[in-house]
Amino acid sequence: MVHAYAADLYRFAYWKCRDRALAEDLVQETYARAWAAWRDLRDEKAAKQWLFTILHREHARLYERKQMQAEAQVSEQEMEHLMRVAEAQTQRNVELREAMWALPAPFREPLVLQVLGGFACEEIAQMLGLSEAAVMQRVSRARRALRKQLEPERDSMERRS
């Protein structure tokens, strides 16, 4: 379960806080809380949903305030890392990530859970304490916003057709 999910939990955490050290802390915290209940997590799907939900809660509990700061200012270390990573990335990828960060967290988080975890809207609703309708609306609006930002031409063409 650690090998299967640690990387995706880390990614989910990163998309919450944009801070690599914090993201790893969150993954460690999540597993620390999960060990106690390990035996009870019978099927793999329940365990996966469980882990992502715990990470979401831990983040809310520990880092909500820090996140505000993190969003306000990107640390120098983070900037350096971004530059290094950016070299290895396509321009498109960088643009898409920036567009993701530009989305408000309530839209970004359910989208990340869907794309990364493959969760259904109903499952995401359970995990984030939202209604299924709200999740459906947020992920589709997030996709529209991303495509509009990255492909303004194609978007308007589709709208006309």
Add this chain to the structure above:
Amino acid sequence: MNCLEFRRLKLTDPNRLTPAALEHAAACPSCADFNGAQDAFERELLEAVNVAADPALAARVLLRRRLKHAGYRRVFARAAVVLLICAALISAGVRLLTPEPAMFSALAAHVAHEPNAFKADEHRTHSDLAAALSASGARIVRPIKGDISYIHPCPVPGGMGKHIVIRIGAGTITLLTMPNKNVYFRKVKTHEGYAVAVLPCKRGSVALVAKSEAELTKLEAQLRDHVQWQT
């Protein structure tokens, strides 16, 4: 299905199209284009979301768990061998029937980790409560004279359950329903300043959590007049 509906569905959950949606895309060239373009976008999106994760992370998670246990292992190593054999024999018999200690610490930690649940003021209705308890097969027989201040789905032992907070005359009680966790006897334990009782339900079990055992006993008795856990 029309084009508008298809596109809305595709943007909501691109990998879970319904048979009707697939049928529409097969018959409508413009939506087939849209479908292909969105699939291409989804591949880019997945690539963007997949930020690099340190491959050693899983190893560090496991290492931390081992370190935490190592210190205690050294001290108790020898005694533990003897104890383990005795404990295994006893617990093999008992474990099937009673909730295990790890569950109580997990439940106490759950409540301790979510102080927002105590502060909430959602003023939920009795039908909300009835719906939340229905997965456990519990039934409200008489309305509770209290304020149902919090109901949310939460991860609990066994899978997902409901986290409920009710303010009754004698104090505040937290309920954690565990529809997939079977216990056969009621058991109470105090952990980290929380008194936790686990009771069997028609389906799975429910944990009642209060600030002390005295308060728990009082609140549990009040609830018993209003909720049937095992009918």
